[in-house]
Amino acid sequence: MIPDVAGRLCASGVEVVVQEGAGVLAHFPDAAYTEKGATLRPGAGEALSGAALVAKVQAPTPGEIDLLPEAVTVVSFLQPGAQLDTVRALVARKATAFSLDLVPRISRAQSMDALSSQATVSGYLSALAAAERLPKFFPMFMTAAGTVPPAKVLVLGAGVAGLQAIATARRLGAQVRAFDVRAAAKEEVQSLGATFVELELESQEGSGGYARVQSEEFLARQRELISNEVAVSDVVITTAAVPGRQAPVLVTTPMVERMVEGSVIVDMAADSGGNCELSEPGKDIEHHGVVVCGLSNPPSAMPTHASFLYSRNVANFLALIVVDGELRPDFDDEIVVGSCVVRAGEIVHAPTAELLSGAADPAGAPKEPAS
Ligand code: NAD
Numbered sequence: 001m002i003p004d005v006a007g008r009l010c011a012s013g014v015e016v017v018v019q020e021g022a023g024v025l026a027h028f029p030d031a032a033y034t035e036k037g038a039t040l041r042p043g044a045g046e047a048l049s050g051a052a053l054v055a056k057v058q059a060p061t062p063g064e065i066d067l068l069p070e071a072v073t074v075v076s077f078l079q080p081g082a083q084l085d086t087v088r089a090l091v092a093r094k095a096t097a098f099s100l101d102l103v104p105r106i107s108r109a110q111s112m113d114a115l116s117s118q119a120t121v122s123g124y125l126s127a128l129a130a131a132e133r134l135p136k137f138f139p140m141f142m143t144a145a146g147t148v149p150p151a152k153v154l155v156l157g158a159g160v161a162g163l164q165a166i167a168t169a170r171r172l173g174a175q176v177r178a179f180d181v182r183a184a185a186k187e188e189v190q191s192l193g194a195t196f197v198e199l200e201l202e203s204q205e206g207s208g209g210y211a212r213v214q215s216e217e218f219l220a221r222q223r224e225l226i227s228n229e230v231a232v233s234d235v236v237i238t239t240a241a242v243p244g245r246q247a248p249v250l251v252t253t254p255m256v257e258r259m260v261e262g263s264v265i266v267d268m269a270a271d272s273g274g275n276c277e278l279s280e281p282g283k284d285i286e287h288h289g290v291v292v293c294g295l296s297n298p299p300s301a302m303p304t305h306a307s308f309l310y311s312r313n314v315a316n317f318l319a320l321i322v323v324d325g326e327l328r329p330d331f332d333d334e335i336v337v338g339s340c341v342v343r344a345g346e347i348v349h350a351p352t353a354e355l356l357s358g359a360a361d362p363a364g365a366p367k368e369p370a371s
Contacts, residue, residue: 001055003028005311007036009318013325015039019047026303052327055314059099062089070094071344073327075314077101077114080341080352081244087342087352094345096329098321100313101243102349104338105208111316112335116160117309122298123164123239126266127153130235131172133264133284133291139173150175154233155194156226156250156275157240158185161268165237166194174235179226181211181240199225210243219248223255231258238275239268244351246273253277253287261289270294 002023006016016038020030030040041047048054048067056076060068062085068074071094078099080087090097100114110116131138134151141148151174155162158180166189169176176194178185181204186196201222206212214222230236230251236259241247247269256265256278267279274280278287279294286292299306320336321329329336331343341349347356 001314002026002307002311003032003036003038005315006033006038008315010037012322014318014322017041017047017051019044022047023307026307028304028307053318053322055318057310059083059086060089062086065089065093065095068093068095071096073321073329074098075100075317075321078341080349081355084352084356087347087356090342091345091347095342096340096344097342098317098336098339099341099349100317100339102339102341103317104334106334109335112313112320114310114313117313118299118306119160119239120164121302121306121309122268122295123161123166124168125298125301126161126237126239126268126295127165127168127172129293129295130169130237130264130266131174133266133293134235135262136234137173138169151234152177152232153235153237154178154197154229156180156236156238157269158182158189158196159239159241162237162239163188163192165239165268166192169235169237170194177229177233179229181214181222197226197229201225206242211240213242213245214248219250223250223252226250227255227258230255233259234263236263236265236276237268238265240275241269241272247275249273249275249277251276256290256292257288259288259290263290265290265292267292267294268298271296 009016018033018038018040020040020042045067051072053073059076059078060074074095074097078097079101080099103109103112136151137148138151140150153169153174153176155166155178158178166176166178170193177197178189178194179197183203189196204211204214238250240250265276267274267276269275270279270281276292278292281294282296284291284293331337341352347353
């Protein structure tokens with residue numbers, strides 16, 4: 001929560017408590033919060049005790065939930081399918097929990113779409129990470145010593161992050177090609193001045209603007225068809241994801257071995273299993289002279305603006321559930337109901353309930369992002 005947004009909440013009649021040092025790594029000092037009317041408390045225990053509502057980035061840990069009063073409301077990136085212990089602890093606390101990654105993707109909810117705002121940061125950073133590691137220029141240069149050709153960048157996955165990676169690589173002067181399994185992505189790729197790679201594959205459009213789960217046969221065919229594109233690229237940036245699932249493997253070790261020495265792969269999906277078989281989250285590894293950079297939690301590498309955007313997403317969401325300083329969620333609102341995982345201790349998000357009852361496969365489900 002950045003100080004300006006904390007100030008706006010204070011002005012709306014909400015009492016805001018901030019854990020000391022919460023903003024320091026994002027360059028928001030404690031004093032900036034008190035100047036805006038917020039109260040500082042020294043540790044997590046003191047900051048959380050007595051809270052009616054807790055807003056966080058990551059889901060609270062079961063240990064933090066123990067510190068919360070009964071019937072508390074939590075707003076965070078809960079990712080309930082991957083955080084079943086947290087969900088159990090919230091149920092035990094009779095809490096109400098909203099997950100920003102479940103906010104339905106409708107126009108009215110765009111200002112609360114934290115997945116998109118953080119993907120924008122990640123996409124931008126992935127292009128910069130590639131440019132930094134490539135031992136070549138991104139732009140074309142015509143110099144007295146000779147002409148330097150532009151770098152060839154291939155972006156796999158052209159959602160919010162991929163489009164931002166394309167835009168950033170284009171701004172740096174690279175020649176950009178991109179592929180996505182959703183046919184709708186083609187026009188967006190082209191509108192950024194990049195070339196859409198046409199593969200003979202059927203579109204994998206799912207619901208809510210997301211890709212659907214692809215079969216292993218489909219992915220094998222995709223790898224085969226994209227292999228030559230990968231081999232001739234200086235840079236491959238991968239951003240492909242299917243909500244709630246392991247990231248699909250798009251670049252295998254033999255594909256990396258066909259790339260020219262000095263080439264770079266930036267894998268934005270490293271935290272969810274990786275689009276490249278070789279990537280490790282938070283690490284650069286070198287294989288056959290190719291650097292494979294597994295980005296881990298990229299928004300944390302640009303904390304000031306990541307926090308700026310996330311705070312606004314949170315504040316816009318709070319405007320739906322806090323009325324005149326009182327917590328009053330309107331459960332007839334599709335955004336409120338769609339993002340609610342636990343309501344007064346009861347699991348109301350069907351895929352999570354299924355997982356907890358053991359009816360679904362925890363490695364795969366949930367299949368759909370929203371209820
Ligand atoms: P995401 O992070 O879940 O996935 C990233 C991209 O990977 C997606 O474009 C997906 O199609 C692609 N992908 C999945 N499997 C792939 C594969 N095997 N090969 C290549 N690409 C693959 O998605 P996202 O970026 O959060 O959102 C996707 C789209 O949703 C956006 O581009 C946008 O059109 C839409 N959207 C709509 C709203 C809204 O209407 N409010 C908000 C945000 C996004």
